[in-house]
Amino acid sequence: MRVSTILGARPQFIKAAVVSKKIREKNKEIIIHTGQHYDDNMSKIFFDELEIPKPDYNLNIGSGYHGFQTGNMLIKIEDILLKEKPDIVLVYGDTNSTIAGALAASKLLIPIAHIEAGLRSFNKNMPEEQNRILTDHISDYLFAPTETSEINLKKEGISRNVFKIGDVMYDGILHFSKLASVKSMIISRLNIRDKYILATIHRAENTNDISKLKNIVQALNESGKRIILPLHPRTQKYISQYNLKISSNVSIIHPIGYLDMLMLEKNAEKILTDSGGVQKEAFFLGKPCITLREETEWIETVNNGWNILVGSNAKKIIQSINEFLPQKERKNYFGNGDAADKIVNILNKGLFINK
Incomplete structure (x- = not known):
């Protein structure tokens, strides 16, 4: 399996630290860093200390208005996907890097896997909410971290290839x-x-x-x-x-x-x-x-x-x-710390079946 992983912001680097390690055990991964977070303390240090493989491509997009940033990412990501011909494109969360990667893959008919699918704040004034809704509706594999996120997807008519697998950030915390x-x-x-x-x-x-x-x-x-x-x-x-x-x-x-x-x-x-x-x-x-x-x-x-x-x-x-002080014991909503294993196993099995 050839996976193109698209990253651009601090939370995505953290999630990729555990998922990329699992992908690379038996598969080929191409990392595309959009450069959405471009300050060394917001980007490079995370790759170094979390031992994330260095990006194969760094687009150096930087900051800018949403249209400028997303549009430039879309153009550059499309060129790379045409060159690399991945079996699947993996995107995380809800940033402009997420929606740009998903749109580029969708137009090229490359399957999309969305990690952290189904999250909703129900505030469409937030660019993050717009990005996560749009990404979910064009994704082929939707990895929901919690029961709530799975229910949100069902309410929007998305039930095919939805997998409640836990939260990859919990894997990382452990x-x-x-x-x-x-x-x-x-x-x-x-x-x-x-x-x-x-x-x-x-x-x-x-x-x-x-x-x-x-x-x-x-x-x-x-x-x-x-x-x-x-x-x-x-x-x-x-x-x-x-x-x-x-x-x-x-x-x-x-x-x-x-x-x-x-x-x-x-x-x-x-x-x-x-x-x-x-x-x-x-x-x-x-x-x-x-x-x-x-x-x-x-x-x-x-x-x-x-x-x-x-x-x-x-x-x-x-x-x-x-x-403010909590009055209850914490419940386990976010899985058992094996979300990355589940993601890679599902993708490997699903792509094999689809072929």
Whole structure:
């Protein structure tokens, strides 16, 4: 089996770390990196420390408006697929890299496998929601991480080749959290001795809206807690553009690799984020999560009481930082850590049958 894997953003690198390893045991993989995340701390470091095979192609697309970014990816990915002639194209999640890869494959009649199929926030204003819906409806193999995602697909009339296989990020957590404990020096490097809140802010709905970003920064400043904030380049840009002031209780650090991020998550008192991946990592690691959104595609974490949605309301954010604590035991929604094995076995079997 010849697989073209299309990646472009940090969460996809993490998922590929476990899936690509399984693919390459018995199959040929061609990795196409779109360059959607192009900062070394957002891209190269992940390939290095997670031992992901180096990309066969790096498109160096960079940032830009959605049409520019997706269109350029589509043109370049199509050229590569015509040259490489893969048996299947593998895409992850909900980024512009995802939809560009899926569209390129669909037009060329190459089967598409979508990992993290069926996720829905039910907010079509989010580009991620648009990408995941469109990708699901043109995919040939849909790997749903949870029962909820499987049900979402059925409600949209998608039932053929839907496989509930668990979450590949859980596979990664089981392996890389142990590695992080050995290799990461971030706690000593930052001289962390007391309790802290870990925060991440990167979604366009928060960064591009001055009132939302202002409210979030205000809440961090007024929380009275030590907050560690690895700052995404987009967030840094808008904080500077809006001339927002950061108080001394908030420690801004550069974007970090996955192992350092895991160590900060493991040692945090609570986690404050607008990232879907970080919400899950918080749940896997048993950390209360405060989500800076009005909705989430990972509704299981909310229903289980380990995640609370506060949007950009400064009062709710501060109250949750000081008071929110889970009241239930965590349930197992995300599988047994063998999702990557299941994906590769299903693809190998399915492609053999289809031929």
